[in-house]
Amino acid sequence: MQLKKSAILLIIIFLNFxxxxxxxxxxxxxxxxxxxxxxxxxxxxxxxxxxxxYLPLFVDQDPRTSTIKLVINNKIIKLGESSEFKESAELTAxxxxxIWESSKIRVIMDFTFIASRTAILSDGVxxxxxxxxxxxxxxxxxxxxxxxxxxxx
Numbered sequence: 001m002q003l004k005k006s007a008i009l010l011i012i013i014f015l016n017f018x019x020x021x022x023x024x025x026x027x028x029x030x031x032x033x034x035x036x037x038x039x040x041x042x043x044x045x046x047x048x049x050x051x052x053x054y055l056p057l058f059v060d061q062d063p064r065t066s067t068i069k070l071v072i073n074n075k076i077i078k079l080g081e082s083s084e085f086k087e088s089a090e091l092t093a094x095x096x097x098x099i100w101e102s103s104k105i106r107v108i109m110d111f112t113f114i115a116s117r118t119a120i121l122s123d124g125v126x127x128x129x130x131x132x133x134x135x136x137x138x139x140x141x142x143x144x145x146x147x148x149x150x151x152x153x
Contacts, residue, residue, distance in 0.1 A: 023089045025096045027113040028121030034089040034096055034111075039080020040066060041098075041111070043125060058148055068129070069144040070100075070107060079107060095125065104135040107143070 023034040029046040031054050044054035058066055070077045079085060085100040085107075095111040108130045113122035133139050 023091065023096060025091055025111070025113075027095070028115065028119070028123055030113055030122050030125055032096055032111055032113075032125060034098060036087070036089045037080075039068065039087055039098060039100065045123070049121075066148045067144075067146045068107075068109065069146075070105070070131075071140075071142045071144065072105060073140050101134070104133070104137075104139060105141060106132040106134050108132070 021036050023036060025032045025034075029049070031044040031046070033042040033044075035041065043057045045057055047053050047055050068079045070079055077084065079098075079100050080087065084102045086102075088099045088101075090097055090099070092110070092112075095113045097111060098107075098109040100107040108128075110128045110130070112126045112128070114124045114126050115122050116124065127145075129143050129145060131141050131143065133141070
């Protein structure tokens with residue numbers, strides 16, 4: 001009986017904390033993981049087409065080292081950490097996206113898989129950040145995007 005209560009409690013905990021989940025999209029040689037709840041991502045490149053080994057392109061032990069900050073009327077907000085914004089992540093036809101929304105502004109970070117001219121499969125990702133004022137007032141807004149790349153020795 002105690003085991004049954006513990007199992008039910010674990011299910012309730014996991015369902016109430018979406019930040020424990022990640023959204024994964026793979027296309028060609030690129031794997032993208034959106035870490036929901038913290039608003040961060042990890043990006044990997046498949047080292048050989050015949051293998052399953054992926055090389056992290058950015059620091060993957062702690063994806064929080066790459067950040068996106070929003071500046072609204074001289075106030076700095078770290079997306080993924082602010083309670084002012086509702087965060088969601090979703091797969092799209094061409095990749096995936098994060099959406100952060102407050103009562104004033106919507107921020108969309110789109111990840112689109114791309115292939116170079118010589119590649120048949122996707123071998124890169126284009127990141128587009130867009131801001132949309134959803135309030136009745138004018139806003140001064142901008143973004144700062146820091147990518148913490150993995151150093152290769």
